[in-house]
Amino acid sequence: MALGSKQLAPSELDTYEDQRLVEELRKAKEELFNLRFQSATGQLDSHGRLRAVKRDIARIYTVVRERELGIRATPAPVEAVKKASKAKAKKADAAEPAAEKEEAE
Numbered sequence: 001m002a003l004g005s006k007q008l009a010p011s012e013l014d015t016y017e018d019q020r021l022v023e024e025l026r027k028a029k030e031e032l033f034n035l036r037f038q039s040a041t042g043q044l045d046s047h048g049r050l051r052a053v054k055r056d057i058a059r060i061y062t063v064v065r066e067r068e069l070g071i072r073a074t075p076a077p078v079e080a081v082k083k084a085s086k087a088k089a090k091k092a093d094a095a096e097p098a099a100e101k102e103e104a105e
Helices: 020-040 048-069 078-104
Strands: none
Touching: 020 048
């Protein structure tokens, strides 16, 4: 995912789990370091990229802090959602044969 783009909107960050937010923050900080290094050596092509990455970092910090304060909800883990859907499917499969037996009688 490209940092500093419209893809990193707060609505998109709401869907990320805490671990992924930390990973995105690490990537953004690493990119900011590289951009600052390029700027210092005169190799930076796009100065607007510095501003975009700084804003992305601020967005990520905001989402993390709001989750700590309980303002934003933390998304359910993907594994828990998959397990819940599998359990529902098993219950539905178990209920179908019983319904078929009743219809046969």
